[in-house]
Amino acid sequence: MSTVYLNGVFMAAEEAKVSVFDRGFLFADSVYELIPVVDGQGLEMQAHLQRFANSLNAIGITVEMDWQQLCLQLVEHNGGGHQAVYIQVSRGSEGRRSMTYSAAIQPTVFACCQPIPAPLARPVEQVNGVKVVLTEDVRWGRCDIKSTMLLPNILARQLAQRAGAEDALLVKGGLVLEGSSCNLFIVLNGEIVTPPLSPHILGGTTRSLLLQLARQAAMPVSETDISVAELYSAEEVWLSSSSRGVLPVVKVDEQPVANGQPGPVWAKMAALYQQHTGTYTQP
Incomplete structure (x- = not known):
């Protein structure tokens, strides 16, 4: 039986109840954050919590909480190990x-967690590439807010699942923006390219970390729009997220990426990610 947190109380998941009039249920008037905790340490914890604070501020919700303590306590209540904490x-x-709502309305605070494998926790040469598909982006105009209004994302992910793919990449106006639950990188003419931050994408914490690691390693990086044509002609394609780390894409729709194998730039980036996060240690 898992333990969850609801409005100040840790309790069995089966005992947690929220009003049917809660605005998160009725209107998706809510935001969330998902934080991997590996061996008692939150991966990029402060970056996650800053993004969460930005989302709360963007929709005008104020909550005074020690979110880091909540995450670690919840993981402890659920047996420790590798957990994904959802707030x-x-x-x-x-x-x-x-x-409409009054100024006196009190926010509903909920958190739960579930076991996960540590991201990218195996030798780079043993990581298989994945397939993605393309689909039109029909989300709202503020994708930088981590809102629970995820129906378009869910439909895109289901499309990917039916196609035997890891995720769906979202296209708007001829530009490839990101996946349903991940950010996008390509390697084009030897340069690492990712779409720039804007209201059209969610600024991923792993995206930010990869950019930082690449620049520290003097790898050429550009935050530039990516067209569908550039995606198809890329030497490498990657997905990044907190739960997956950085994954190589070897097929877009039914077209192989380059030679259909994970590329050398990805291998170098994956090794830098593993070294930084400690999610995999060479035996």
Whole structure:
């Protein structure tokens, strides 16, 4: 039986209840964050919590909490090890359905966790490449806010699953933006390229880390728009997220990426990621 946190109390998941009038349930008036905790350490914890604070601020919800302590306590309540901690804050409930809300409304704070494998926790040469598919981006205009309004993302991910793919890359106006739950990198003419931060993408913590590691290693990097044509002609394609680290893509739709094998630039980046995060140590 797993333990969750709800409005100040740790309790069995089966005992947790939220009002049917909660605005997160009725309107997706809520934001969330997902933080991997590996061996008691949150991966890029402060970056996750800053993004969470930005999302809360963007929709005008104020909560005074020690989020880091909550994450670590919740993992401990659930047996430790490698856990993904999910935190969600909704605007709360006033016992009615209304488009408007009062200044006195109290947010609903919920958190849970579940076991996960440590991201990229095996030798680089044993990591298999994955397939992605392309689909039109039909999300709202503020994808930089980590909102629980994820129906378009869910539909895109289901499309990918039906196609036997890891994820779906979202396309708008001829540009490839990101995946349904990950950021996108390509290698083009030897340069690492990722779309620039904007309201159209979510600034991933792993995306930020990879850029930092690449620049420290003097690897050429550019934050530039990526066209569909550039994606198809790329020497390498990667996905990045907190739960997956950085994964090589070897097929886009049914077209192989280069020779259909993980590339050397990815291998170098993956090794830098493993060294930084400690998710894999050479025996």
